Amino acid sequence: MRKINKPIITAAVVFPVCVSTVGNAAFRARLTACQALINAAEDEFDNKITKGQIHTIAIETLINGNVTNKELKKLYTGQMVAKPQGRVYYDKLISSAPNGLCPLCSHGEATTLDHYLPKTKFPRLSVVPVNLVPSCKDCNTGKLADCPSGPNDETLHPYYDDIENVKWLIADVNRTTPLTLTYRVSPHSTWSALLSARVASHLDCFNLNILYASQAARRLSGMKYNLERIFSSTEGTPGVKRYLEAEAVSNEQVNLNSWESVMYRTLSEDDWFCSGGFRSIAS
Numbered sequence: 001m002r003k004i005n006k007p008i009i010t011a012a013v014v015f016p017v018c019v020s021t022v023g024n025a026a027f028r029a030r031l032t033a034c035q036a037l038i039n040a041a042e043d044e045f046d047n048k049i050t051k052g053q054i055h056t057i058a059i060e061t062l063i064n065g066n067v068t069n070k071e072l073k074k075l076y077t078g079q080m081v082a083k084p085q086g087r088v089y090y091d092k093l094i095s096s097a098p099n100g101l102c103p104l105c106s107h108g109e110a111t112t113l114d115h116y117l118p119k120t121k122f123p124r125l126s127v128v129p130v131n132l133v134p135s136c137k138d139c140n141t142g143k144l145a146d147c148p149s150g151p152n153d154e155t156l157h158p159y160y161d162d163i164e165n166v167k168w169l170i171a172d173v174n175r176t177t178p179l180t181l182t183y184r185v186s187p188h189s190t191w192s193a194l195l196s197a198r199v200a201s202h203l204d205c206f207n208l209n210i211l212y213a214s215q216a217a218r219r220l221s222g223m224k225y226n227l228e229r230i231f232s233s234t235e236g237t238p239g240v241k242r243y244l245e246a247e248a249v250s251n252e253q254v255n256l257n258s259w260e261s262v263m264y265r266t267l268s269e270d271d272w273f274c275s276g277g278f279r280s281i282a283s
C-alpha cells in the first residue's frame, strides 16, 4: 500500500461542475439542492476515516427526499467519467498514483478510480474526491467486501494511512517442489491493534497474498537460469547471495514492502535457497 497526498480538490468544486453538465434542468435543480448534504458527507468521511469509524456512516438510498442513489451513481459515470468538464478531475485523481501504479496493491496499472465506500450504498460520496482512490481494474472489481462491517474491516486508504516507512510484509519460503513463497503481514511493533487488523484486512480484501505469490513464482522461474549460472561459476553460494542482496537493496529504494523487495530480501537471507535450494524453482 502506497501513500498518496490527499487531494486538494473538494466536493465543493467537483460536484457543481458535474451537475452543470446535466442536460435536464429539473434534475439539475434537484442535484444542486443536494450540495450542502454532499459537503457534509465529505466532512463526515474525512472525520471518521482516521478514527476507525467509517463503518458507522449510514447507508442511504434517497438523498434530500428526491434524489436516488441510482441518480447520484449516474452523476459519476455520466458526468465525472464521461463529460470533459468532470473528466478533468477524474484524470487528475488517477494521475496522483505513484509511478502510475495502483496504490492499493502496488502492482497493477492505476487506470480507474475505486470508490472507497461504494456509490450504490453511499451515493453522497459518488463524486467526493477523498472517496475516490486511483486503482487498477483488479483491485477495483475484485474487492471481497464492498463496505466495512466494523473498524477491523476498514481497508487501508492511501490518502490517510501511511505504513511505507516500516517493514510489514513478510514472505515465507516453502521448500516444496516446486518451491513457492507465501506472503503475510508482520505487524510493526509501533502499530496499534486496530492498524494491525486493518493491514491484514487490506491484504485479504484485495487478495494480495495470492497476487504476490503468483507474481513471485513467475519471477523465480525467470531467474532460475541466472542463479544456476552464478552458483556454478567461481562465485558459488556467496555470489548468489550478493546478486539477491543487490536486487533487494535496489527494489527497497522504491518500496520497502513490494512483493519484489520482500522476495529478494528473504531469499538473500535464506542459506538453503542460496546454496542450491533454488533448483526447486519451477522451470
Ligand SMILES: [Zn+2]
Binding pocket: 102, 103, 104, 105, 106, 107, 108, 135, 136, 137, 138, 139, 140
Ligand atoms: Zn491494484
